[in-house]
Amino acid sequence: MPEDPRTRNGRTRRDTLKYGSTLVGGTILAGCVSGTGQGDTNEDEGVNASPESESYSVSMEPVGEVEFDRIPERWVAYDGGYADMAVALGQADGITGIGHAPRYYTYVYDELPGVTVDREQIEAYPEVRTKEEFYELDNDVHLYDPQVLINWFDWNDEDIDEIASNVAPFIGNLIFRRSDGWHDYRYYTLYEAFEKIAEVFQQQERYEAFEELHSEFIASIQTRLPPAEERPRVLLTYNGNEEPETFSPYRLIDNGTSKKQWLDLGVEDELAGTGVENLSTANRGKLDYENLLEVDPNVILIRGHDRKSPAEFRDTVLAYMQDHPVGSELTAVQNGRVYRGGYLNQGPIHNLFLTERAAKQMYPEEFGDVTDDTELFDRQRVADIVTGEF
Structure with a gap:
């Protein structure tokens, strides 16, 4: 000191x-x-x-x-x-x-x-x-x-x-x-x-510029979403290991900012109606593969791997699940629809990138594959706001 x-x-x-x-x-x-x-x-x-x-x-x-x-x-x-x-x-x-x-x-x-x-x-x-x-x-x-x-x-x-x-x-x-x-x-x-x-x-002017950009971006995404009945039901979890055996549940109904991109994309929580509680300071409960098989989600989102590329994630986490005697029975695993779940803590810049990524993960037929280079928002416009050139 x-x-x-x-x-x-x-x-x-x-x-x-x-x-x-x-x-x-x-x-x-x-x-x-x-x-x-x-x-x-x-x-x-x-x-x-x-x-x-x-x-x-x-x-x-x-x-x-x-x-x-x-x-x-x-x-x-x-x-x-x-x-x-x-x-x-x-x-x-x-x-x-x-x-x-x-x-x-x-x-x-x-x-x-x-x-x-x-x-x-x-x-x-x-x-x-x-x-x-x-x-x-x-x-x-x-x-x-x-x-x-x-x-x-x-x-x-x-x-x-x-x-x-x-x-x-x-x-x-x-x-x-x-x-x-x-x-x-x-x-x-x-x-x-x-x-x-x-x-x-x-910096209220910068905030207003971001708010305008964000509103336009989200609106442009939402106008391209399929009808609600055609949107996937997802299981959002956390496990930072490359060979996951248990998963901490994150409920989409929680409305915390770490779920923003999923809520904006209109996906539904696969755990709805199960009584499973959201991860918190007091609740550290976990789900195993047998628990996951009971709900058998269309899509599984796993947090804790956001320093991996999509290919690295598939070659490690998804590959392990595909070889797992129980995990391999999951519909999401069989269809290759297990993805990185996004950051726990996201700010306005993060959110633009995470929403773009999530749109591709959820609706690749509309927005392109998550591994391609398709950009859904203007990087230069974001940079101009940050650097004061707006």
Whole structure:
């Protein structure tokens, strides 16, 4: 830890970037500012800029209102979804680390001219989860849901208060799934959360450009979908092994952002009506091949393999399942319809690529095979937004 972690240039971070009304009695009152519940809205959420100064505030649960006296430059995100939001907003140069590097897929930026992220910096700080690291990195904002640190990494309210007061505020909301019992405050859709991060960095024009592009892209995909009765029923699971024996279930009815592409493509959950619960902090149940055979899905989607190409996935995971005495009986395996299931944490750029991939996986006769080079959205247009040339 630095000798004097609370100061830089003679000023504390509390002087320039600070919480508003959510710090009461030294603790964060999660969910108290904007109400609770998945569908809650609040008229005072958003940016409350003061015409007399450059300060502004952003309101997002669970921390509530966060006040900024200047636009953040240095930042760290817990997951790849929020990191991708910052990159989409032209803030790639400010990244100092990540909370979980293996799930931040930066290779997608290789297809966007002029868009790069310093992977060396990320690998230097690939799991930013300790107070010492927060002090050392000395960021201007932490794109973390603080309840993740409390519920997954044994922090407490006093730890959150300390870092928010002495280094920089937290702002973020765990949105990739909606099955954790401790998350009893409002959830956000991908673009609702993205809009909040745009307010943090005062990049509303970039956000609006992305929102327009995204709406046009999704609409163009959905107009080409077959009737609902002809769409596949899928089983979304997780197993990162090349020789999977059990599978963690991800329910599409969960509505978390990690399922966005599947929901936009209108596929149905093969586990509907089975009573199988979604993977969560409390539920770590798994399905074996006999369980899968009972529902016998048309398509199986397996997460944990998104650093493999489609060919590598087929040569390892699918090949193992085809040779498995029970797995080989599954309809999806026999038809070769076992695919990579997409990222757990996705931001707006990720989502464009994942939706394109998923459209090909689900409807190859309409959108082309997942291994071909057909592009369903304009890479240059995305790059222009990120680089400010829109």
